[in-house]
Amino acid sequence: MTTRRPLRNALVAVALAVASVSAAPAAPAADAPRPDGDPRPGRRGAPHDVVTWAAGxxxxxxxxxxxxxxxxxxxxxxxxxxxxxxxxxxxxxxxxxxxxxxxxxxxxxxxxxxxxxxxxxxxxxxxxxxxxxxxxxxxxxxxxxxxxxxxxxxxxxxxxxxxxxxxxxxxxxxxxxxxxxxxxxxxxxxxxxxxxxxxxAVTVRAPAPTGAVVTLGDSITDGHASTADRNRRWPDRLAARLRASSATTVEGVANEGISGNRVLTDGSAPSALHRLDRDALSLPGVRTVLLVEGVNDLKAAPGATADALLAGYRAVVARAHAAGVCVVGATVAPFKGWPEWDRAAEAVRQEVNAVVREGGVFDAVTDADRVLRSPHDPERLSPFLDGGDHLHPDDDGMRALADAVDLTALECAGGPPDDAGRRPPLSRPPSAPW
Structure with missing residues (x-):
């Protein structure tokens, strides 16, 4: 019999200064003090604007x-x-x-x-x-x-x-x-x-080269099935990890998840391709886009083909690279048990995930499928991470997805921004998963 190993139910403890927005001079210390001051690589430098919150x-x-x-x-x-x-x-x-x-x-x-x-x-x-x-x-x-x-x-x-x-x-x-x-x-x-x-959106000025990641996604990124008023969406957990980490200068997180969003076609909101500039590339300090989309394209009627969805992913990457921003992509999580699941959609999901894992599509990969699927039926969410509808992770699933992100993979953009905040285009091709 398989027993569950419970995931922790609270966000990591982060030491936060209790302060108000005031006209007092800014304190030089970071918000989460570290024993040696602030060992983040390249932390010191001229301040610049960085997005600290956003919503699609x-x-x-x-x-x-x-x-x-x-x-x-x-x-x-x-x-x-x-x-x-x-x-x-x-x-x-x-x-x-x-x-x-x-x-x-x-x-x-x-x-x-x-x-x-x-x-x-x-x-x-x-x-x-x-x-x-x-x-x-x-x-x-x-x-x-x-x-x-x-x-x-x-x-x-x-x-x-x-x-x-x-x-x-x-x-x-x-x-x-x-x-x-x-x-x-x-x-x-x-x-x-x-x-x-x-x-x-909300921005702050932070020392260069502090950057931000945009989590561009659908209802999973939006936090559906996580506990309201507790900040337990997976981007919230990612933000807590980044504040506590000395491995990266990426600290800002902009949650641009919209329920029902698709990569290729518009619905209740513009598709990821149509809102990429507005909801991601226009935000200051963005170094990386973390794309967690695709399931809504697969379960639409008719669903997207693997070639079409992969072409959409590559179009996002090309436009982000032209803006000097990297893209970390996620595999598509399982959704068997959701009413729109069928064998054809599952076959496309498996094909897309295989290509994404091989590398050459994104700059890095977060394997959402691997961390969320059931060990007994890999076409389903783990029953211990399922929010109840077989599509959306619960609080523990949100934590598992956030913890699967390699923080060092977010440090992948090109050179420093110019005076207008623009980064040089990336010249290197996408790599295999980091």
Missing amino acids: AERLGEGVAGRAYRLVVRVSVGGTDLRVRLTNAEGDRPVTFDSVRAGIRAEGAALVPGSNRRVTFGGAGTVTLPAGATVFSDPLPGRVPGGRDLAVSLHSPDAAGPVTGHGTALQTSYVTDGDRTAEESAAHWPTTVRSWSYLD
Whole structure:
């Protein structure tokens, strides 16, 4: 009889400074102190912007004029000069924000006293985004520690039409009527939501060559079947590993998973090929894309062929390389037992995984299939890692997938960025798995 060896149920402990966003000078120490200061290779250097949180943009419901949002997000890498990116990418008309603030979340909708500060755009407290546009704020002086919950509060007097945001947040945020963005208490934020609206990225300034990885994926990367409000998506676990590691200068993690996403064709959101620039390559400090997609292409009707899916993977890699960014790819995890599974889709999955493992497609490979499959039926998720629907891993499965990522493989991009933050194109071909 096979017995289960339980996986740990908590994220690794990381020593975090308890600090608020303030105008005080940035502390020189890293967020997770190490015995010899900070031994990460090449850690010191001129600071630059690095994405510390992101979420894939998709179309939500209709906007409501006069509504305020308090959006709770977990930053990955700490740093100074925080900036937020607001989005109207899926909107069909302009939207104005007349108050945007950022502070450290204490609990619920309450903020750490004194941390809630106004965010400006070109020096103004009001910004209007045309349909399809995104905008970064001005830098907010002060330091934000890694691994903390940030609350971004925003108010729109004229919101209408489709809201751009992220539907499967797995994180409680708050809404209210009227502009309550300046309030740090939770008293006037009674209504909870499980989505993020109008916010799709947060960046900080960190010492060069600190970089970030974008996890580009579907509902598995989005965290479906992981415990809500506990940050147990596999990219969260990866971020905790990176903060605790001295093996890499990659610390930022941008979770760009969207439920139902496919590599080749659009659905409820643009395909990975169509959103690659917006959701990955446009984010500052990105060194590597970690692509965990393909199962939705296989279980579509009709499903993608192996040649088509592999061609899609290679197109992602070619465009990323042209931007000086590497791509780590994952094998497609098993999904037997899901209603859309059939023998034809399984045969394509096995063919795609065999080619990916051989090398020559990606710069490195994370073998999601190997770590998640059942030893007794490799076409199925392990029953000890299955979230219950035979497609999505549970908390332990999320941990197993994150722990399968070789952190040193994320240090694969080309030379340093130029003054505009662009990296030189990669000249080397993709290698075998690292």
